[in-house]
Amino acid sequence: MKIGLCGTMSVGKTTLVKALSKTDKFKKYKTATERSKYLKDLGIPLNTDSTINGQLVFLAERSSELLHNNILTDRTIWDVSAFTMLAKSIDLTSKSQFVNIAMLLKDQYDVVFYIEPVGVEMEDNGVRETNLEYRADINQEILRLLTLYSPKKLVILHGSTEDRVKKVLDTLN
Numbered sequence: 001m002k003i004g005l006c007g008t009m010s011v012g013k014t015t016l017v018k019a020l021s022k023t024d025k026f027k028k029y030k031t032a033t034e035r036s037k038y039l040k041d042l043g044i045p046l047n048t049d050s051t052i053n054g055q056l057v058f059l060a061e062r063s064s065e066l067l068h069n070n071i072l073t074d075r076t077i078w079d080v081s082a083f084t085m086l087a088k089s090i091d092l093t094s095k096s097q098f099v100n101i102a103m104l105l106k107d108q109y110d111v112v113f114y115i116e117p118v119g120v121e122m123e124d125n126g127v128r129e130t131n132l133e134y135r136a137d138i139n140q141e142i143l144r145l146l147t148l149y150s151p152k153k154l155v156i157l158h159g160s161t162e163d164r165v166k167k168v169l170d171t172l173n
Contacts, residue, residue: 007115
């Protein structure tokens, strides 16, 4: 199965992938987790400063993940598209074209788990944007895109990491 976790920054996507990777269900899955520091070190602008070039790199990562038969990733095309839509340096036509291209991949995900930010504190990892308004804007854009370009199966997660692990495993069983 091809499983993606999506949600705004600092909601526990990477933490959830790491927790799920320790379960029997995901022992044979390839997992993909946050690479922001690596990409920033390459000189790729992130968050509000992102460029079309940078977003295409992120989209290429999502596309390459989908080449695997059993993948669990903490980013999806909906996340990348939301950041693209809110990037200051990308013009509206390019944003629209980017989302149209990204959404060609949407049916390759078997399940997308959206993680609600409610009750989750913003964590500063030294790379991500920590502006709470921007975080909320990204969340709203992800929700808009999930509505416009619905995945085959969408499951909403909330609660503790343990609650989320249980819901993911229950959903897949």
